Amino acid sequence: ATGGSNRIAIIGSGYGGAVAARKLAQAGKQVDLIEMGTDWEKMSPIKGRIFTTMTSPSARSMWFKTRTDMPFSYLGGMDLVNRRIDRGAGALDIEYFANMKVYVGRGIGGGSLVNGGMAVTPRRSFFEKVLPQVDAEEMYNVYFPRANSGLRVNDPAMDVVMNSPWYQFARVSADQAKRAGIGHVMVPNVYDFDYMRKEVYGQVPRSALDKQVIFGNDYGKNSLPKTILKEALATGRVNVIPMTEVRSIERAPEGAFRLQTKTIDFNGNLIENRTREYDRVVLAAGSIGTTRLLLSAQGEGTINGLPDAIGRGWGPNGNTMLARRLRTRSGWRQSTIPVMGLSNWDDSTDSVFAEIAPFPAGIDLRTGVYLALTNNPHTGTFTWNRGSQKMFLDWGPSHAEPSVRAAQKFFDRINRANPGTGYRSDLFEKHKTFSDYFTYHPLGGAVLGEATDLQGEVKGVPGLFVMDGSLIPAKIGVNPFVTITALAERNMDRLVDAQRF
Numbered sequence: 070a071t072g073g074s075n076r077i078a079i080i081g082s083g084y085g086g087a088v089a090a091r092k093l094a095q096a097g098k099q100v101d102l103i104e105m106g107t108d109w110e111k112m113s114p115i116k117g118r119i120f121t122t123m124t125s126p127s128a129r130s131m132w133f134k135t136r137t138d139m140p141f142s143y144l145g146g147m148d149l150v151n152r153r154i155d156r157g158a159g160a161l162d163i164e165y166f167a168n169m170k171v172y173v174g175r176g177i178g179g180g181s182l183v184n185g186g187m188a189v190t191p192r193r194s195f196f197e198k199v200l201p202q203v204d205a206e207e208m209y210n211v212y213f214p215r216a217n218s219g220l221r222v223n224d225p226a227m228d229v230v231m232n233s234p235w236y237q238f239a240r241v242s243a244d245q246a247k248r249a250g251i252g253h254v255m256v257p258n259v260y261d262f263d264y265m266r267k268e269v270y271g272q273v274p275r276s277a278l279d280k281q282v283i284f285g286n287d288y289g290k291n292s293l294p295k296t297i298l299k300e301a302l303a304t305g306r307v308n309v310i311p312m313t314e315v316r317s318i319e320r321a322p323e324g325a326f327r328l329q330t331k332t333i334d335f336n337g338n339l340i341e342n343r344t345r346e347y348d349r350v351v352l353a354a355g356s357i358g359t360t361r362l363l364l365s366a367q368g369e370g371t372i373n374g375l376p377d378a379i380g381r382g383w384g385p386n387g388n389t390m391l392a393r394r395l396r397t398r399s400g401w402r403q404s405t406i407p408v409m410g411l412s413n414w415d416d417s418t419d420s421v422f423a424e425i426a427p428f429p430a431g432i433d434l435r436t437g438v439y440l441a442l443t444n445n446p447h448t449g450t451f452t453w454n455r456g457s458q459k460m461f462l463d464w465g466p467s468h469a470e471p472s473v474r475a476a477q478k479f480f481d482r483i484n485r486a487n488p489g490t491g492y493r494s495d496l497f498e499k500h501k502t503f504s505d506y507f508t509y510h511p512l513g514g515a516v517l518g519e520a521t522d523l524q525g526e527v528k529g530v531p532g533l534f535v536m537d538g539s540l541i542p543a544k545i546g547v548n549p550f551v552t553i554t555a556l557a558e559r560n561m562d563r564l565v566d567a568q569r570f
């Protein structure tokens with residue numbers, strides 16, 4: 070049993086970090102919330118906006134880049150989409166590995182700042198296959214409902230979706246799928262659809278209807294700083310430490326954890342390097358961030374007893390993106406918030422859940438864009454390289470192949486039912502038709518029940534916890550943040566009840 074005076078750090082302020090901070094603070098604990106990115110709530114607006122649009126990026130858009138690097142970089146095979154920007158602590162970052170680019174959010178709120186807000190509870194049968202040791206009954210009765218309400222998930226407004234020009238792109242794709250006998254589903258979101266309706270009528274400043282999403286969103290979206298993090302901060306017990314990256318973790322001989330941290334300003338200038346000591350550390354730096362901290366501690370020998378399972382069970386949630394020529398207008402006005410999905414999901418490896426994604430280019434490209442989530446049996450493994458002090462990922466096109474195959478089978482059917490339509494191969498790198506080299510949904514690396522016990526405490530290292538997407542092995546069949554949130558809620562309840570803090 071532990072006393073009540075432990076020094077507690079949470080590393081990372083995305084979904085896992087927000088839930089951990091709120092739970093501990095509400096249980097009366099004082100916590101430090103350490104986040105490498107910007108505290109956007111404290112930034113001053115420029116021309117009324119904190120964040121940029123996709124078509125007018127700035128230093129606020131991406132994490133220390135001189136040029137944007139968007140998922141769709143090409144038009145007609147040419148690099149016409151990306152723009153030069155100044156370097157700064159912007160909201161969207163990319164973690165590069167040999168054959169995989171992982172898009173991640175940076176700042177207080179993590180991925181919630183930049184994501185599409187799609188808030189989907191997984192099919193129960195699939196959840197049970199992915200995380201068989203977790204009591205699904207309790208998850209679906211208690212924790213998924215709690216996550217959905219805490220994140221303020223709401224259903225798309227049907228009047229806006231079915232009638233406004235902003236969703237013509239979705240309606241066209243849904244009609245074409247219907248001709249192939251594939252129905253569509255409506256996808257819940259954290260974007261406030263009452264607000265969006267007002268955007269349609271020009272009654273409020275526009276955000277989803279003004280090309281804001283992957284570089285952040287000023288209005289309408291209930292990102293974590295407006296929901297769970299706000300409740301955590303309201304306790305007065307959460308000390309937010311932004312712009313501060315945890316570079317390494319060491320276990321001191323007497324048992325405390327020593328974090329080496331580096332604090333910078335928005336332009337990247339060093340403010341301070343410093344050592345901080347804690348008795349309990351919650352890793353919530355996301356699948357990549359958490360796995361890197363654990364693997365480096367293992368590889369450099371700064372924490373003894375870390376399990377071999379660290380770095381294993383990674384996957385891109387079966388993500389593959391594609392685009393189709395629709396042979397009909399998709400609309401020059403497009404909301405950035407997806408609201409419909411096409412699905413044949415039956416838990417087999419042919420399963421596809423494809424979101425109809427916007428492509429808000431400001432011109433009518435007569436194009437349908439889709440993010441297909443698939444049931445890919447492969448997993449990747451991270452390893453630590455001492456010489457370069459870097460983490461490597463053994464993921465390549467052959468790992469992604471089952472995702473591409475399932476998506477192609479699904480969309481071939483839609484193309485066949487709509488004569489004259491077909492794939493576009495001029496939007497991705499190397500003229501690929503199906504992207505197999507980037508993901509928005511990194512999962513795994515410190516899997517629940519393998520690298521950690523069944524409530525997220527790292528095996529062999531008492532006092533060290535994992536609370537983010539790294540717990541989920543490789544895929545979950547739907548967009549992941551609702552599951553990450555619900556699992557963190559469950560684990561934190563158990564850990565606090567067991568007085569692990």
Ligand code: FDA
Nearest residue numbers: 081083084085105179180184185187315355358538548550
């Ligand atoms: P998350 O990545 O949210 O948070 C980790 C935090 O830790 C970050 O703020 C990071 O800066 C910080 N950090 C990392 N390393 C650190 C270190 N060493 N020191 C200090 N801080 C550190 N999902 C979904 O369900 N629906 C959707 O519509 C979308 N759409 C989408 C679009 C785009 C463009 C992206 C990039 C992602 C999505 N996602 C999504 C994915 C979703 O955003 C993602 O699964 C979650 O944010 C992951 O939550 P975590 O808590 O695991 O980490």
